[in-house]
Amino acid sequence: MKKQNYWIPLYHIFLLAAIALLPSCYSVRLISRDGIPEPDYTNNSQDFYKNKQVHVLDTTIRLKGPEGDFTMIQNCGSGGFYSLEYRSTLGGVLLSAITFGKVRKVKVKYVCLKEGS
Amino acid sequence: MATTIKQSIGTWDTLHENGPFPTKNLFITSLESEGNIPSVTDRYNDAAEEIQRLLREALSLGQGFRAIGSRWSLNDIAHQRDNLHVNAKMNLKKTIAADEIEPGSSFQPDYLFFFQCGNIIKEMHNFLASKGKAMHTTGASNGQTIAGCISTGVHGSALNTGSVQDCVVGLNLIIGPDPQDNVYLERESQPVMNERFVQSIHARLIRSDELFNAALVGLGSFGFIHGVVIETEDRFLLKRYVRKINKDLALELATTLNFHDSLFKIPGETDAAGHGLLPYHYKVFINPYVTDTDYVIEAMYKKPFQQGYPDPIPAIKKSIYRDLILLFTKIAESCQNNIPKLIKLLEKSILPPPDLEITGTLGEIFWDAGYQGPAYACSVGIDHRDSGRALDVLVKLAKEEGPIPGIYAMRFVKQSKATLAFTKFPVTCMLEIDGITWTPHNNKMISLQRFSTRMIEVLKANNIPFTLHWGKNADWSFPGLVEHMYGPNAAAWKQQRSSLLSRQQAALFSNDFLVSTKLDEYVGNVPV
Numbered sequence: 081m082k083k084q085n086y087w088i089p090l091y092h093i094f095l096l097a098a099i100a101l102l103p104s105c106y107s108v109r110l111i112s113r114d115g116i117p118e119p120d121y122t123n124n125s126q127d128f129y130k131n132k133q134v135h136v137l138d139t140t141i142r143l144k145g146p147e148g149d150f151t152m153i154q155n156c157g158s159g160g161f162y163s164l165e166y167r168s169t170l171g172g173v174l175l176s177a178i179t180f181g182k183v184r185k186v187k188v189k190y191v192c193l194k195e196g197s
Numbered sequence: 198m199a200t201t202i203k204q205s206i207g208t209w210d211t212l213h214e215n216g217p218f219p220t221k222n223l224f225i226t227s228l229e230s231e232g233n234i235p236s237v238t239d240r241y242n243d244a245a246e247e248i249q250r251l252l253r254e255a256l257s258l259g260q261g262f263r264a265i266g267s268r269w270s271l272n273d274i275a276h277q278r279d280n281l282h283v284n285a286k287m288n289l290k291k292t293i294a295a296d297e298i299e300p301g302s303s304f305q306p307d308y309l310f311f312f313q314c315g316n317i318i319k320e321m322h323n324f325l326a327s328k329g330k331a332m333h334t335t336g337a338s339n340g341q342t343i344a345g346c347i348s349t350g351v352h353g354s355a356l357n358t359g360s361v362q363d364c365v366v367g368l369n370l371i372i373g374p375d376p377q378d379n380v381y382l383e384r385e386s387q388p389v390m391n392e393r394f395v396q397s398i399h400a401r402l403i404r405s406d407e408l409f410n411a412a413l414v415g416l417g418s419f420g421f422i423h424g425v426v427i428e429t430e431d432r433f434l435l436k437r438y439v440r441k442i443n444k445d446l447a448l449e450l451a452t453t454l455n456f457h458d459s460l461f462k463i464p465g466e467t468d469a470a471g472h473g474l475l476p477y478h479y480k481v482f483i484n485p486y487v488t489d490t491d492y493v494i495e496a497m498y499k500k501p502f503q504q505g506y507p508d509p510i511p512a513i514k515k516s517i518y519r520d521l522i523l524l525f526t527k528i529a530e531s532c533q534n535n536i537p538k539l540i541k542l543l544e545k546s547i548l549p550p551p552d553l554e555i556t557g558t559l560g561e562i563f564w565d566a567g568y569q570g571p572a573y574a575c576s577v578g579i580d581h582r583d584s585g586r587a588l589d590v591l592v593k594l595a596k597e598e599g600p601i602p603g604i605y606a607m608r609f610v611k612q613s614k615a616t617l618a619f620t621k622f623p624v625t626c627m628l629e630i631d632g633i634t635w636t637p638h639n640n641k642m643i644s645l646q647r648f649s650t651r652m653i654e655v656l657k658a659n660n661i662p663f664t665l666h667w668g669k670n671a672d673w674s675f676p677g678l679v680e681h682m683y684g685p686n687a688a689a690w691k692q693q694r695s696s697l698l699s700r701q702q703a704a705l706f707s708n709d710f711l712v713s714t715k716l717d718e719y720v721g722n723v724p725v
Contacts, residue, residue, distance in 0.1 A: 113510055116320045119285040121268055122223065124210065130568040131212060131267065131340075196228070196288050197320040 109165040116197040117162040129191070132162075137188040143181070152186070159193030199240075199247035199287075201226045209281055212268045214571040214634070215670065218276045218709075221260075224251060225283040237291045238397050241313060241424065244287050245371060245379060245399065248421055253374035255280050255705060262705055263417050266345025267317060270668035271574050274349060275417060277708045282421070285342060287315035290324050293426070297394040304366065304389050304428060311367075313424050314344035318361075321427075322560030330429040331559050334358045337520045338566035344422040349668035350414045350619050352627060353563070354478045354495075354608035356454060360620050362413045363613050367426030369400055370412065370419055373702050377401055380420075380697070384409045389426060398424070403697075407616075411693035414615040416667060416716065418706045419694055434500040435477060435562045438463055439493060439518045439551035447481050447492040451584040451607055454479075454624060466498050474498060482518065483605040485592040486544045493518060493548045497562065509557035513564045516552040521606045521631040524548075526569045529602070529633060536640045539633075540600045548604075573603070573645055575630040575652060576666035578619040581609055583661050584626035590659050591628060594651055598643055603632025616690045617683060619664035627666065645670060653678065674713040687716070695720040 109128070120133035135154070143150060165188065172185035202225045208217035226247055234240045255262040260279035267285065268275060275281075293309040308330065312321060318332075319339035325331055334355040341351055343361070352360035366389045368382040381400035383389055388404060395402040412419040446461055453459075456473040466474050478497035495518055513519065517527045528546065532539040555562065579587045584607055595601055608627045610620045619625070637644040643651075650672040656663045664682045665671045672678070679687045694703060703719050711717040 114319075114323055116317060116323075119267070119283075121265065121283050121285070122204065122206070126568075126570065128567060194288065194320065195286065196231075197323070 105167050105169040107165050107167040109163060111163040112161070112193065115159075115162040116194040118157075118192045118194050128163075129189075132191045135190050135192070137186055137190070139186050141184045141186060143184070150184075154190070156190070156192035157195050159195060159197065162191045162193045165189040198229050199226055199244040200229075201247060201251060206281075209265075209276060210268075211271060211273075211275075212568065213271050213573070215271045215573065216273065216276070218273050219278060220276065220281055221278065222280045223283065224280060225286065226251075227286045228289065237289050241289050242399050244289075244313070245423055248282075248371050248423065249374045249378065251280075251282065252371065252378075252421070252705065256374060256701065260705075261707060262421075263708055264314065264344060264421060266342040266348070267340050269341050269345065270349055271572070271670050272668065272673065272710065273708070274668055274710045275345070276710070284315040284344065285317070287313045287423075288317075288320060289313040289424075290316060290321070292328065293390070293394075297390055297397075299388040299391045302388050304387075308429050309366070309389065309426055310429060311424055311426050312343050314342060314422050316343050317341060318343070318346065319560065319565070322558070325429055326432060326558065326560065329432055331432040332361075332427070333364050333430055335361060335559060335563050338563055339560065340566065343425055343427075347413060347425065348415055348417045348422065350613070350615070350666065351668070352608070352610045352620060354480045354610065354627075356479055356609035356624055357475065357477070357611055359611045360613050360618065362615055362618065363611075364427045364429070365413060365425045366428050368409065368412055368422065369398060369424040370421065370697075371423050372420035372698055373705070378420075378702075379423075382409045382412055407689065408693050408697060410614050411616040411690045412697070414613070414617045414667070415694075416617070416711065418703075418708070418711055418716070419697060420702070420706055432502045432558060434502055434506065434556055434558060435497040436466075436500055436554065436556045437478075437495065437497045437562055438466075438554055439495050439516075441491045441493050441548075441551055444490055444492045447494050448585045448588070450479065450494075451481060451609070451626060452582055454581060454609065463496065463498075466496075479609055481607040482521070482524065482548055483588070483592070483607070484543060484546065484548055485595045485605050486540075486600060487547060489547055493551060500556070502558070506556050509555045509561045510564060512553055512555045513557065513561065516555065517549055518552050519563075520566050521604065521629055522569050522572050522574065523566060525604050525632050526572075528604070536602055536635045536642070539602050543600070543602070543604070571634045573632060573634050574666075574669045575649060575671060576619075576669045577628045577652065577656065578621065578625045578664035578666065579628060579656075579661055580622040581624045581626040584628065586659065587626070587628055587656065587661050587663070590655050590661065591630070591652065594648070594655050595630075598651055599648065601630075601632060601643065601645070601648055602635050603630045605630050616686050616693070617667075617679075619666055619682075621664055621683070621686075622662075625664070629666075646672065650675060657681070673710060679714050679716060688720075691716060691718050692720045 118133040167187040209220040210216040263277035336351040347362035385404040480495040482493040
C-alpha cells in the first residue's frame with residue numbers, strides 16, 4: 081500500500097499563503113503639526129490626500145559594495161515636507177533580507193509644505 | 198514674473214462633492230520666486246499684473262472669471278462655467294508699518310496685517326503667532342482661504358466677536374484689466390491705510406461705508422479679492438469644555454445668552470460672586486431623532502496667553518465634538534453608507550460622551566479638519582431669541598417629512614456690518630444641519646433639494662425671520678428669497694456692486710449662483 085504524503089498539500093498551502101502575504105503591507109504616515117500642505121485642488125482622491133499635491137516614490141534601490149547608508153534627495157521647495165507616508169511590504173522586507181540589504185524596495189508618498197507658508 | 202497654468206477640466210467639484218459643475222478652464226497662478234523679486238510689495242504687484250492679464254483675456258472672449266478659494270463651500274457659489282482661478286499659491290503676507298497708517302486712524306499698526314488672497318487660515322495663524330498676535334475668530338477649522346472666508350461669511354461661535362469678515366478693515370479688489378481697475382476699499386468712518394500704502398500696491402483708494410460693507414461679503418462678485426488688511430489682537434488661549442447638560446437649560450442659554458444668572462456653571466469660570474462668565478464660544482449639539490433630556494454643549498472661555506500649557510493637538514485630534522460633520526461621520530462610520538441602517542442608528546442613539554477639557558490657541562483648538570467624504574450642510578441664521586422656536590420647527594420637519602441622515606448644532610455669532618452678512622441679527626444663532634449625502638430614490642426618502650425648500654417654507658410659515666449661510670446647501674432659487682431675508686439691503690448690495698463695476702465687469706464676475714438668487718441684476722445709472 082502506497083504511503084500518503086500529507087506534506088505536499090500542506091506545502092502548497094504554505095506556498096500560497098507566502099505568495100499572498102508578499103504584497104501585504106502596512107504604512108506609517110508622519111505629518112507636520114503646524115505645516116500647511118502644498119494644495120492641489122484637482123486632486124479628488126477620497127482620502128487624506130484630497131486637495132493636496134502628492135508625490136510618489138516607487139522604486140528599487142540597488143546598493144553597490146560596502147555602501148550601507150543611503151540617502152535619496154527630493155526637491156520639496158524651500159519649506160520641506162508636510163507629510164511622509166512609508167509603505168512596507170513583506171516582499172520588500174524579504175527582498176532586503178535575501179540580498180543582505182543591497183536591494184531595497186522604496187514606496188514613499190509625500191506632500192511638500194506650501195511655498196511661502 | 199508670476200505665472201499661470203491653464204487646464205481644460207470639463208467639470209469641477211467642491212471638496213465635499215456637491216457637484217460636479219461644468220467648467221471649461223482652471224487657472225493656477227504661482228508667484229515669482231523671492232530670489233527674483235525680493236520685495237513682498239513688488240511680488241504682490243507682479244501678481245496683480247498677472248491677474249489683470251487673465252481678466253483681459255476673459256473679457257476679450259466675453260467669458261466669466263472667478264476665484265475658488267479652497268473649494269470648501271458646499272454649493273456652487275464659487276463656481277463659474279468659463280474660468281475658475283486657484284489663488285492658493287498667492288499667499289504673501291506682511292506687517293504694516295507706522296508710516297503706512299492714515300493720520301488720525303484709530304488703528305494701531307502693530308495689530309494690522311496685510312494678507313494676499315490665497316493665504317489659508319492656518320498660515321495666517323502661524324504668521325500672526327510669530328508676531329504675538331491672533332485673529333479674533335475663525336470657522337471651525339483652518340483650511341479656507343481668507344478671500345473665500347469673507348466672500349461667504351465664514352463664522353465660528355464667538356458670540357461676542359463676529360465672523361471672519363468682521364476682522365477685515367481694508368479690501369484690495371482687482372475689477373478689470375486697466376490701471377484704474379485696481380481698487381483699495383475702506384470704510385469712510387474707519388480710515389486705516391494712507392495714500393502711500395495704497396500707491397505702493399498701485400491701487401485707487403475708495404473710502405465708503407456703503408461700498409465697503411457691500412463688498413465685504415461680496416459672494417466673489419465684486420471683483421477678484423487680491424488682498425485684505427485685517428485687524429488682530431494679542432494672542433490668547435481658549436479653555437474648551439464639552440458637557441452634557443439639561444436640554445431646557447441648554448436652550449434657555451441659547452435664547453437668552455444669560456450665562457450670568459444661569460444654573461449652568463463651570464468651576465473656575467465664574468465671577469467673584471459665583472455668577473457664570475460669558476463664554477467666548479457656545480455651541481449646542483442635537484440629535485433631532487432622539488427625545489433626550491440632555492444636550493451636549495461646547496463652551497470656551499478666553500484666557501491670557503501664557504507659555505507652558507500642554508500640547509492640545511493630540512487631544513484635539515481625538516476630539517469628536519470639534520466639527521458637526523466630523524461628529525456625524527464618527528456616529529455613522531459603523532453603517533458603511535447604509536442610509537436606512539444609519540437612520541435607525543440615529544433614532545436610537547444618544548450623542549457620544551463628552552471630550553476632555555482642552556486649552557490651546559485659536560489655531561490649535563480649531564485645528565485641521567480632514568476630508569470626511571461626500572457631505573451636505575444646511576445652515577439657517579436666526580435671531581438667537583428665536584433659536585428654540587426655530588429648532589422645534591426644523592426638528593419637526595426632519596421627523597415628519599424626513600428623516601434625513603444628519604444631526605443639528607447651534608452656534609452664536611455677533612452681528613456683522615456687512616450688507617449681506619447672514620449674521621445680521623444682534624446675535625445670530627446659526628442652526629446647522631450636517632450629514633452625508635444620500636440618494637433619495639434608492640432609499641425612498643425626501644431629497645436634499647426638497648428638504649431645503651421645506652426649510653424655507655416652514656420658517657416663513659412660522660414667521661421666523663431667517664438668513665441662510667451663503668456657502669451651504671439651500672434652495673437658492675426659491676422665489677424672492679434674498680429680498681425676504683435681507684429686505685432693502687438686497688437692493689442696496691446690488692446698487693453698490695453696480696456703482697463699482699461696469700456692466701461688462703459685473704458679468705465677468707457673475708455666475709449661476711448669482712443668477713439663481715437674482716443678485717446678478719445690474720442697476721443702471723447709479724451715481725459713482
